[in-house]
Amino acid sequence: MSGLIEKKILLGVTAGIAAYKAAELVRQLRQRGACVKVVMTESAQAFVSPLTFQALSGQPVHTQLLDPAAEAGMGHIELAKWADILLVAPASANFLARLATGQANDLLTTVCLATHAPIVVAPAMNQAMWSNPATRHNCQIIASRGIRIIGPANGSQACGDVGLGRMLEAQEITEALEQVTTGGLLMGKTVVITAGPTREPIDPVRYITNHSSGKMGYALAAAAREEGANTILISGPTSLEPLFGVRTIRVETARQMLDQALVLSGGADLFIGCAAVADYAPEQVALQKIKKDGNEALNLRLVKNPDVVAAVARLPERPFMVGFAAETENVLQHAREKLHRKNLDLVIANDVADSAIGFNSDRNAVWLLDAAGEIAYPEQDKRQLARRLMQEIAARLERHNSRKL
Ligand code: CTP
Numbered sequence: 001m002s003g004l005i006e007k008k009i010l011l012g013v014t015a016g017i018a019a020y021k022a023a024e025l026v027r028q029l030r031q032r033g034a035c036v037k038v039v040m041t042e043s044a045q046a047f048v049s050p051l052t053f054q055a056l057s058g059q060p061v062h063t064q065l066l067d068p069a070a071e072a073g074m075g076h077i078e079l080a081k082w083a084d085i086l087l088v089a090p091a092s093a094n095f096l097a098r099l100a101t102g103q104a105n106d107l108l109t110t111v112c113l114a115t116h117a118p119i120v121v122a123p124a125m126n127q128a129m130w131s132n133p134a135t136r137h138n139c140q141i142i143a144s145r146g147i148r149i150i151g152p153a154n155g156s157q158a159c160g161d162v163g164l165g166r167m168l169e170a171q172e173i174t175e176a177l178e179q180v181t182t183g184g185l186l187m188g189k190t191v192v193i194t195a196g197p198t199r200e201p202i203d204p205v206r207y208i209t210n211h212s213s214g215k216m217g218y219a220l221a222a223a224a225r226e227e228g229a230n231t232i233l234i235s236g237p238t239s240l241e242p243l244f245g246v247r248t249i250r251v252e253t254a255r256q257m258l259d260q261a262l263v264l265s266g267g268a269d270l271f272i273g274c275a276a277v278a279d280y281a282p283e284q285v286a287l288q289k290i291k292k293d294g295n296e297a298l299n300l301r302l303v304k305n306p307d308v309v310a311a312v313a314r315l316p317e318r319p320f321m322v323g324f325a326a327e328t329e330n331v332l333q334h335a336r337e338k339l340h341r342k343n344l345d346l347v348i349a350n351d352v353a354d355s356a357i358g359f360n361s362d363r364n365a366v367w368l369l370d371a372a373g374e375i376a377y378p379e380q381d382k383r384q385l386a387r388r389l390m391q392e393i394a395a396r397l398e399r400h401n402s403r404k405l
Pocket of ligand 1: 279309
């Protein structure tokens with residue numbers, strides 16, 4: 001049953017081409033039983049007419065701060081009190097800036113200041129505007145006040161650019177709101193996730209690493225956060241944007257990842273080893289750049305790195321342990337062997353030989369394995385997959401904890 005039944009959702013629509021997607025969003029929210037009222041900023045009305053939202057929501061659309069039609073002319077206070085959730089989608093760069101600085105210069109920002117309802121914003125803008133330090137800073141301020149930022153997604157944009165900035169699809173936004181209403185499956189839990197590759201130095205200018213992009217681990221951290229977990233991400237070097245509301249510890253080498261994992265897992269409820277930890281590191285790191293003068297070959301002696309996930313699984317008070325298995329053949333057989341050898345509760349296995357999925361791709365297809373059996377997750381977007389996996393993991397963690405009682 002949808003958690004949105006009879007929920008009063010105030011949807012703020014700000015300027016941007018993604019405003020047309022907000023129309024579909026209203027339809028989906030109503031399908032799930034929510035009652036939706038819409039507030040539009042003045043420039044949003046240049047993209048979609050208020051009449052569209054009036055027809056879809058079945059409610060008058062609000063556009064003016066000073067509304068003589070509202071009781072005592074205080075429309076903003078009435079709307080602020082009415083809302084169970086205030087959702088702003090799309091949220092433009094300008095709106096985020098006004099929200100961050102607590103402005104109240106139109107109806108929407110004023111309602112944001114006046115409401116006690118949880119606020120969720122789904123940004124949409126050009127990728128350069130999203131990555132601009134001013135917007136990053138505004139988002140940090142907003143997130144620090146408990147406002148939930150969902151998205152944006154990566155992809156091609158209306159302006160022709162490609163990058164982060166697309167508003168999430170209506171279904172993804174609706175699912176995020178469902179989590180706000182349920183409070184999240186991992187509320188009160190601490191989740192530690194490792195992500196990305198590690199980088200093992202050879203000398204001051206060279207290192208050994210692998211193809212991991214970190215996308216799957218970051219998507220899992222975002223999903224854990226969405227489910228209400230206190231989320232800690234131990235990240236190897238990646239080019240990914242930091243996640244709002246996720247405590248991120250950056251490391252380079254497997255040894256550094258191990259040290260952080262052992263400290264941060266004390267008291268954690270769930271540990272997910274998603275990092276592609278380099279299996280070997282040079283035995284000696286040269287203090288100076290290795291010169292090639294006269295050397296036709298370079299011999300490096302590599303020694304085995306510590307196994308991070310297996311070391312955490314050996315802790316006396318270990319969290320519920322989830323590992324990944326990156327395989328190129330006999331995927332299920334190797335994954336099951338890792339489940340036992342590393343003393344894990346659950347393994348997520350993927351076939352990294354298939355270039356359409358896995359390492360640098362935005363998509364993945366996996367198997368989830370534990371003592372009870374296997375579940376196949378067909379190829380899908382990594383963020384969506386991460387949400388599905390996190391729900392399954394949370395359900396198993398719950399069962400695991402209730403057996404311990
Ligand atoms: N892992 C780890 N530390 C390592 C190696 C792997 O924590 N030094 C973790 C990974 O994060 C993953 C799981 O172990 O959760 C399996 O990683 P994978 O690369 O599939 O397997 P390996 O243990 O490295 O074994 P092999 O390379 O022989 O397949």
